[in-house]
Ligand code: IPE
Ligand code: IPE
């Protein structure tokens with residue numbers, strides 16, 4: 624029997640290349656990617672993953688063309704309004720990580736709606752990283768700690784690794800397994816703080832071609848790792 628990692632993170636990469644390869648517009652790849660996200664989230668959480676973090680849009684993705692950014696924002700709104708009914712029925716709680724600025728008001732509203740709708744769900748947590756940057760998260764945590772220190776809510780002596788987790792955008796456990804699709808071997812400013820002892824799994828599969836079988840392969844690989852956390856076994 625395979626052990627299920629408690630927290631899995633996915634860098635959902637390769638949508639654009641998937642579309643270009645087929646002579647389609649990059650947006651078609653994003654549309655396909657969203658469908659896969661819904662499928663994989665339900666599959667992973669039903670298999671026992673408690674936390675699933677997905678990289679949907681990085682702070683640096685705002686450097687893309689306005690057309691692509693606008694398309695993605697519309698896609699997120701549609702997804703949270705319609706597709707996520709299924710996620711809600713599956714008893715999955717949705718939370719978001721990332722900066723609010725410069726997200727559009729309508730996107731923020733759609734995010735807020737789905738957060739509220741699913742807040743009492745208990746099967747697992749889907750953490751959607753939207754307008755997210757790992758270094759930005761650490762910077763924002765520092766700012767919050769300084770404010771709380773000024774307000775007397777925290778003392779410098781109390782600041783430690785465990786407390787830092789509580790100052791991240793969401794209070795999530797460390798990442799056990801990180802999956803990146805599309806054959807890129809980098810973390811692209813993903814959850815840097817939470818990744819300190821993650822196992823990495825890279826696959827050449829482009830995200831729109833990712834499926835349950837590919838997810839299982841990553842879990843199998845995870846189960847063959849020897850996690851030592853610095854100790855000698
Ligand atoms: C990932 O796919 C989705 C986002 C970054 C929003 P890409 O759009 O990065 O696809 P490639 O890497 O260009 O193929
Ligand atoms: C990382 O992918 C961001 C998301 C998957 C949302 P990118 O495609 O933006 O990363 P780079 O540019 O290849 O490093």
Ligand code: MG
Pocket residue numbers: 636637638
């Ligand atoms: Mg990419």
